Amino acid sequence: MVKRLIFLTGSKYKVNTDLLQLQNSDGYSVVSMIEISMEEAVQLCREGEKLLPEEKKAIVNERLKMLVSYAKKHSAYFRKLYSDIDENNFSLEDLPPVTKSELMKCYEDWVTDPDITYDGVIEYVNTPIETRSSYLGKYSALMTSGTSGNPMPMVRDSYHNIIHGTLIQTRFLKNVDEHILDPKYNKLATIIFTDPSVSSYSSFLKVKALNPDYSDNMLAISLQEGSESIIKKLNDFQPDLLTAYPSTIGPLISAAEEGRLSIHLKAIGFSAEVLSPETRCRAEAAFNCPVLNNYCSTEGGEAAMACKLGNLHINDDWVIIEPIDKDGNPVKDGEWSEGIYVTDLTNYVQPVIRYYMNDSVKITRTCGCGMNLPIMEINGRVLEEIQVEGKRLSGLVILHSLHEVKDLYTYQVAHVSEGCFELRAEFANGADKEKILNDFSRELNEYLLNNGCREVTVKLSSEPPRHNAKGGKIKEFVKGF
Numbered sequence: 001m002v003k004r005l006i007f008l009t010g011s012k013y014k015v016n017t018d019l020l021q022l023q024n025s026d027g028y029s030v031v032s033m034i035e036i037s038m039e040e041a042v043q044l045c046r047e048g049e050k051l052l053p054e055e056k057k058a059i060v061n062e063r064l065k066m067l068v069s070y071a072k073k074h075s076a077y078f079r080k081l082y083s084d085i086d087e088n089n090f091s092l093e094d095l096p097p098v099t100k101s102e103l104m105k106c107y108e109d110w111v112t113d114p115d116i117t118y119d120g121v122i123e124y125v126n127t128p129i130e131t132r133s134s135y136l137g138k139y140s141a142l143m144t145s146g147t148s149g150n151p152m153p154m155v156r157d158s159y160h161n162i163i164h165g166t167l168i169q170t171r172f173l174k175n176v177d178e179h180i181l182d183p184k185y186n187k188l189a190t191i192i193f194t195d196p197s198v199s200s201y202s203s204f205l206k207v208k209a210l211n212p213d214y215s216d217n218m219l220a221i222s223l224q225e226g227s228e229s230i231i232k233k234l235n236d237f238q239p240d241l242l243t244a245y246p247s248t249i250g251p252l253i254s255a256a257e258e259g260r261l262s263i264h265l266k267a268i269g270f271s272a273e274v275l276s277p278e279t280r281c282r283a284e285a286a287f288n289c290p291v292l293n294n295y296c297s298t299e300g301g302e303a304a305m306a307c308k309l310g311n312l313h314i315n316d317d318w319v320i321i322e323p324i325d326k327d328g329n330p331v332k333d334g335e336w337s338e339g340i341y342v343t344d345l346t347n348y349v350q351p352v353i354r355y356y357m358n359d360s361v362k363i364t365r366t367c368g369c370g371m372n373l374p375i376m377e378i379n380g381r382v383l384e385e386i387q388v389e390g391k392r393l394s395g396l397v398i399l400h401s402l403h404e405v406k407d408l409y410t411y412q413v414a415h416v417s418e419g420c421f422e423l424r425a426e427f428a429n430g431a432d433k434e435k436i437l438n439d440f441s442r443e444l445n446e447y448l449l450n451n452g453c454r455e456v457t458v459k460l461s462s463e464p465p466r467h468n469a470k471g472g473k474i475k476e477f478v479k480g481f
């Protein structure tokens with residue numbers, strides 16, 4: 001019924017803007033679902049890696065223009081928000097940014113298909129994975145993890161799913177066995193919060209349900225188990241691919257270095273949290289395999305993926321990341337941002353256009369791997385301001401000195417009482433914990449004194465960082481009193 005929306009023809013980059021309309025039974029034109037074949041998606045993604053800046057700019061502008069005009073036509077929320085926007089003559093910066101809380105207030109105005117309801121999506125995502133097919137017969141749906149307030153449902157159309165799936169195949173898995181995620185060919189182990197409301201675990205269950213004959217090739221281990229039990233299970237299972245949160249991998253790296261964990265991985269994958277360069281290098285060496293790492297979100301999809309050199313390249317032909325300061329002004333390349341606006345050029349059913357997220361990132365442009373995609377470093381979720389002695393201080397500054405410390409895998413700074421902070425951390429074997437603690441204490445106190453606060457004591461906790469019960473991510477700063 002409906003043919004492809006965007007494709008590249010011949011050697012020149014052209015965009016086909018034929019937007020075909022579907023009609024519902026009442027004769028109104030409704031969703032014009034965009035279809036694209038896997039072959040076309042693969043071609044677009046492969047070519048996208050090599051586009052010259054002016055070619056990419058033209059294609060991205062065209063994709064944005066179509067998304068905006070579609071959103072304006074089919075989403076009551078965007079129709080109102082963009083009432084002053086001339087669809088044929090605007091730039092990205094002209095579009096007002098949006099926030100999760102605003103969008104959640106009018107969820108059903110936001111989506112472009114009138115059959116989608118908030119309650120309907122919630123009911124769908126709460127149906128057991130084994131028994132459900134697609135939402136409304138055509139969409140996938142999932143919830144954001146609960147780390148920043150209330151979970152939000154996200155509906156994705158097949159266009160989003162095909163493009164983002166192809167990005168995984170062509171860019172994320174570029175340097176590994178192309179079937180690495182497929183339980184037909186490989187044994188997959190994951191250390192995860194075994195709670196079906198956590199999106200990565202629900203994806204795991206979905207793959208398992210789709211491959212009933214190979215379910216023995218998939219093992220999920222709860223990250224709340226002790227590391228000895230995890231090591232034993234991994235030794236018994238002998239996975240080809242291990243996926244984990246960066247914060248859970250420290251004890252396993254140590255065990256592999258000591259020979260207590262003996263597995264022969266084709267790849268190790270990380271997700272959800274920031275992977276520090278130190279953890280990446282140690283994992284690569286300890287398991288002697290490529291490290292897969294990406295930066296994605298339920299809202300924006302597959303925004304960036306690590307190349308063979310470990311740098312995160314932004315898929316900026318499909319997902320636009322705009323680093324911004326605290327007032328929403330653009331931040332230059334090479335400087336840390338306080339947040340970002342994300343635009344997913346592929347989701348036509350629940351459009352994500354200049355959507356605010358509180359991630360601190362830094363964009364640079366060149367990498368030795370040969371891909372013409374910008375590199376992004378990520379410094380984690382920017383924290384709310386931290387209050388010490390009634391003064392408002394930047395959580396980012398307090399944690400910054402821990403970001404690239406040798407032999408430090410994961411950390412959490414807990415403000416446990418008025419004059420006392422605690423460092424909860426996972427260290428590498430042989431780490432000089434005393435030095436790491438003293439360095440951190442010195443920098444923290446310097447910052448506090450500079451801001452008119454009294455000196456504080458910083459202790460090393462015997463506990464590792466505590467996981468957030470929802471979503472499984474570690475909050476890097478917590479207040480404990």
Ligand SMILES: [Zn+2]
Nearest residue numbers: 307311367369
């Ligand atoms: Zn690279």
